[in-house]
Amino acid sequence: MVPINGDDIAELESKLNGFLPESYKYLISTYGLVHTPNVLTKICDLNSDISEVQDFLSLEDISSLSQLYEMSGMPKGHILFASDCKGNMFCFKLSNCISQQTDAPVWFFDHGACTVTQVSDSFTQWLAQFNEL
Numbered sequence: 001m002v003p004i005n006g007d008d009i010a011e012l013e014s015k016l017n018g019f020l021p022e023s024y025k026y027l028i029s030t031y032g033l034v035h036t037p038n039v040l041t042k043i044c045d046l047n048s049d050i051s052e053v054q055d056f057l058s059l060e061d062i063s064s065l066s067q068l069y070e071m072s073g074m075p076k077g078h079i080l081f082a083s084d085c086k087g088n089m090f091c092f093k094l095s096n097c098i099s100q101q102t103d104a105p106v107w108f109f110d111h112g113a114c115t116v117t118q119v120s121d122s123f124t125q126w127l128a129q130f131n132e133l
Helices: 006-016 022-030 038-046 059-071 123-131
Strands: 078-083 089-093 106-110 115-120
Touching (some): 006 022, 059 089, 106 123
Antiparallel strands (some): 078 089, 089 106, 106 115
16 A cells, blocks of 8 residues: 555645545555455454445546546535445545545445435544444
8 A cells, every 4th residue: 555645635636626534635645545355254244234345546536436426326516435346435525525624424325226325424433433343
């Protein structure tokens, strides 16, 4: 995992016309793009009802996939940042990213149902649930 440069993050924020949560920026600028193939196995073993995350999106994919998913039926106004193994996405609402903030709720886009539901009150809480597995 290679840390993401802060200037690259700022460039993405400019394209998005919003600010990514500081907690998310800290993770990717310190540790890089997280890949978690073992989370699904652990969730299944424990019979947990949380949605698994597999890959954090590259900065290029955040911008392009957010637009592509909107064209494919996802409600407008979301910033994708991670995916599960089925093509569903974890995202922030753009309306929560208008100003700089420490954290923001995490939402889940189910591409089969074309629904977006809140899965955590904050990015930090969302990450913590995986650590508890």
